[in-house]
Amino acid sequence: MPLQLAYAADLPQSANSVFILSADTKELSADLTDLPEAARQYVHEQLASEAKLITVNHFTHQHYFVVAAKKATPDLVAEELRKTGYQLHALLKATKVQELYIRDLTTAGTAALPLAEGIYLTAYQFEGYKTDAKSKAPARLARLILTGAGVSAEQVQELEGLLQGVYLTRDLVNAPLNKLNATQFAERMAAAGDEAGFHTEILDMMHIETLRMGGLLAVNLGSPEPPTFTIMEWKPENARNVKPYVLVGKGVVFDTGGLSLKPTPNSMDLMKCDMAGGAAVAGVLYALAKNQVPVHVIGLVPATDNRPGGNAFVPGDVITMYSGLTVEVLNTDAEGRLLLADALAFARKYEPEMVVDIATLTGAAARAIGKEGIVAMGTADEERLHQLKQAGHRVHERIVEFPLWDEYADHIKSDIADIANLGKTDAGAISAGKFLERFIEGYPWVHLDIAGPAFLTAPDNYRGKGGTGTTVRLLYDFLKAQVQGVIMVS
Structure with missing residues (x-):
């Protein structure tokens, strides 16, 4: 089955999630209620060191933080997010994440769709004609859910x-x-x-x-x-x-x-x-x-x-x-x-x-x-x-x-x-x-x-x-x- 895209109004706690931050973000939003103080401090330190892709492993679930790049045009910002989707997909594959929520916390509120696009296109696999069970693809990302007010169900369906x-x-x-x-x-x-x-x-x-x-x-x-x-x-x-x-x-x-x-x-x-x-x-x-x-x-x-x-x-x-x-x-x-x-x-x-x-x-x-x-x-x-x-x-x-x-x-x-x-x-x-x-x-x-x-x-x-x-x-x-x-x- 191909990767599925969906929309949800709310982000459940303890879900595998990626948060997209503006390029000038220094502090995390207070609504990240399930992020322990030690993890929050770690993310702050990573932001201070200008990290662009940050991972927090909660063992039961994963949190990822993506920092949108500063580029000359919105088109180039979107392209950089698609490329970040490619990098993020490798992390999702390594940890065998099968369902991921995407939450856009950027000021512009236009980052979720291009990031999802990059993940979706990276996730493509040609099924081919393999018959050997050992050569078949392992479990993979099956569902992307975009959340928040910056994106609509209609936009997700169109994408x-x-x-x-x-x-x-x-x-x-x-x-x-x-x-x-x-x-x-x-x-x-x-x-x-x-x-x-x-x-x-x-x-x-x-x-x-x-x-x-x-x-x-x-x-x-x-x-x-x-x-x-x-x-x-x-x-x-x-x-x-x-x-x-x-x-x-x-x-x-x-x-x-x-x-x-x-x-x-x-x-x-x-x-x-x-x-x-x-x-x-x-x-x-x-x-x-x-x-x-x-x-x-x-x-x-x-x-x-x-x-x-x-x-x-x-x-x-x-x-x-x-x-x-x-x-x-x-x-x-x-x-x-x-x-x-x-x-x-x-x-x-x-x-x-x-x-x-x-x-x-x-x-x-x-x-x-x-x-x-x-x-x-x-x-x-x-x-x-x-x-x-x-x-x-x-x-x-x-x-x-x-x-x-x-x-x-x-x-x-x-x-x-x-x-x-x-x-x-x-x-x-x-x-x-x-x-x-x-x-x-x-x-x-x-x-x-x-x-x-x-x-x-x-x-x-x-x-x-x-x-x-x-x-x-x-x-x-x-x-x-x-x-x-x-x-x-x-």
């Missing part, structure tokens, strides 16, 4: 719904190909829709061929498994937007590189994560539906694996895309943009308010900014990009904008087709974005390249190891702010 969407995305990204081919991926997204309340339609091979989605079909040629094109829709009756927001996610469930075979190790062996963009779209829809956010959103996920078998497409092929444009294939490992291009052209039928695509698209993006950020580019106006960046700061999934200057169109010129699927040696992330731009018509668009942060080979605080679920919290925050009509600026 849980959002983080369940992150968990869903992580589970999908961490699943191997033999447990999650394109059909199984689509079925998992449909099951998530049934659970959360959004509608799902799965287009099979026949539908995809009828639509003439040449990019998706070309990439699928080498696979023994058929492709899918999943359409998810969350359209509540009280949706505040007239035109839908459309999210497009790359769904390459495994990428060998095709005939332009990737080297292994350190390249191909991690490619089960190449559908992280599609998984994120499912996670966002799940969170929006679970929390009944009044926004109309459509998710599009074209899915296949990319293999060198059978009648695989080859460098030099020319394919006709759903939009009618022709593409010269210079490298079969530049396949994600082919799937996305068909989906982006398909998105036009919805007359969208805005389209955002999410993809582990280029190693160039990862090399440029590492796992610390997300590369963005697009045709959306400065105000929308600013709003998206602000959402990135609030959830600490920060965005770095790359240009799409006209000169970059030269990078994808072809002698025999409208465009080529590969650019020059330089500016690889941008030439991929420039390729996608050719399929955009009639709507604002932003491309998010998540190749750096989507999958981590070593633990990175609350983001963990493996699939991180990146962009779920970002896009949830952004879309919620859009329909509220209020953009919270730090």
Whole structure:
């Protein structure tokens, strides 16, 4: 069972509890009635020595004291609390705490939710496929209860719904190909829709061929498994937007590189994560539906694996895309943009308010900014990009904008087709974005390249190891702010 979040008006005595203190706290609040004088003095001494995480062991229960950090912005204070949640989780695990109360004693009263968020995301474990009882996970934290006047039951419930969407995305990204081919991926997204309340339609091979989605079909040629094109829709009756927001996610469930075979190790062996963009779209829809956010959103996920078998497409092929444009294939490992291009052209039928695509698209993006950020580019106006960046700061999934200057169109010129699927040696992330731009018509668009942060080979605080679920919290925050009509600026 995943970790549960709950709300309680009061904090019971002798409960495992964490108290969050303001950065300038010198004395403990008098309402900590079950703290003996000796323990209170110990905490005072630790505060005087500027300790940030203090533990008091009462043997029957534990008390923890977290000191909120002084940072330049509230967003950075919240991020530091998430990281403290990661550190605190290690202590909870060591002492086998299964239920923890969180009480915010800070002046601002905004610390409980980010601390709980950090603990919750750290507590994620991919259940996997272990059968040996010795290898199964031991008893772990099962319940977090937030208390006090500074937080409401509705806020706690919303946070849980959002983080369940992150968990869903992580589970999908961490699943191997033999447990999650394109059909199984689509079925998992449909099951998530049934659970959360959004509608799902799965287009099979026949539908995809009828639509003439040449990019998706070309990439699928080498696979023994058929492709899918999943359409998810969350359209509540009280949706505040007239035109839908459309999210497009790359769904390459495994990428060998095709005939332009990737080297292994350190390249191909991690490619089960190449559908992280599609998984994120499912996670966002799940969170929006679970929390009944009044926004109309459509998710599009074209899915296949990319293999060198059978009648695989080859460098030099020319394919006709759903939009009618022709593409010269210079490298079969530049396949994600082919799937996305068909989906982006398909998105036009919805007359969208805005389209955002999410993809582990280029190693160039990862090399440029590492796992610390997300590369963005697009045709959306400065105000929308600013709003998206602000959402990135609030959830600490920060965005770095790359240009799409006209000169970059030269990078994808072809002698025999409208465009080529590969650019020059330089500016690889941008030439991929420039390729996608050719399929955009009639709507604002932003491309998010998540190749750096989507999958981590070593633990990175609350983001963990493996699939991180990146962009779920970002896009949830952004879309919620859009329909509220209020953009919270730090």
